[in-house]
Amino acid sequence: MCTVSYFKTKDAIIFTSNRDEKKNREKAVFPNTLELENHVLYFPKDKKASGTWFTADDNGNVAILLNGAFQKHTNNPPYKKSRGIVLLDIVKSNNFLHAFRKYDLLGIEPFQVLIFSDKKLMRLLWDGRSRHEILLDQNKNHLLSSKTLYSNTIEDERQKYFNRFQGVKNIETQEILNFHKEHQIEKESGIDRIIKEEYITVSITQLIIKKESIDFTYYDLTENTLQTKKIEKRSLV
Numbered sequence: 001m002c003t004v005s006y007f008k009t010k011d012a013i014i015f016t017s018n019r020d021e022k023k024n025r026e027k028a029v030f031p032n033t034l035e036l037e038n039h040v041l042y043f044p045k046d047k048k049a050s051g052t053w054f055t056a057d058d059n060g061n062v063a064i065l066l067n068g069a070f071q072k073h074t075n076n077p078p079y080k081k082s083r084g085i086v087l088l089d090i091v092k093s094n095n096f097l098h099a100f101r102k103y104d105l106l107g108i109e110p111f112q113v114l115i116f117s118d119k120k121l122m123r124l125l126w127d128g129r130s131r132h133e134i135l136l137d138q139n140k141n142h143l144l145s146s147k148t149l150y151s152n153t154i155e156d157e158r159q160k161y162f163n164r165f166q167g168v169k170n171i172e173t174q175e176i177l178n179f180h181k182e183h184q185i186e187k188e189s190g191i192d193r194i195i196k197e198e199y200i201t202v203s204i205t206q207l208i209i210k211k212e213s214i215d216f217t218y219y220d221l222t223e224n225t226l227q228t229k230k231i232e233k234r235s236l237v
Helices: 083-091 096-102 152-165 173-182 193-198
Strands: 003-008 013-022 029-035 040-045 054-057 062-067 111-117 120-126 131-136 142-145 199-209 213-220 225-232
Touching: 003 111, 003 173, 013 062, 013 111, 013 173, 029 213, 029 225, 040 083, 040 225, 054 083, 054 199, 062 083, 083 096, 083 111, 096 111, 096 120, 096 131, 111 142, 142 152, 173 199, 193 199
Parallel strands: none
Antiparallel strands: 003 013, 003 142, 013 199, 029 040, 040 054, 054 062, 062 111, 111 120, 120 131, 199 213, 213 225
């Protein structure tokens, strides 16, 4: 939930997300499914809070959570509900944007969600007081970082590296995965030593949307395991 990329290639849309967590956090469960009236949700489930940071459904809709909004905020618990639960509540709706606009976010810690729904790519942000909606160009590649762990300086350096990375012709899935592995929190220069002592990148989740199907892959970096789930799409994106 802390580093997210979006790539549009000739024949696919690729989302990849690093999850940075405290070293003693319980491991997530993948794959987890939730069958609803008009769609089925697929996601890794956080054992501690029963929420998630990355969801996709069989209609090709995607929502990925990052902690923090525009800037680092002061942690002020207790909060009303886990942000991972908020994400699940929002994506249970057939219309993510409408659900975000109507959701009672008072008492929820700041967050942002990258969504791909109804052929639109957007950032939806809650800064603790107000909601914000930012439409993104789905024909361009994007990199997002959590504001709670990565400073503006680190984020700017990451963006420069990302821009150079995009210069590679015909970027493939494995190259994107390697980019995310290079930016695990424990490898990132500029991160405070105290943070590195408490947090590690525990997993990388990747979703590849193609014309007829969706490939969902979960890499557990702590146990060096890989799990995959192929989703048959109900409709074209």
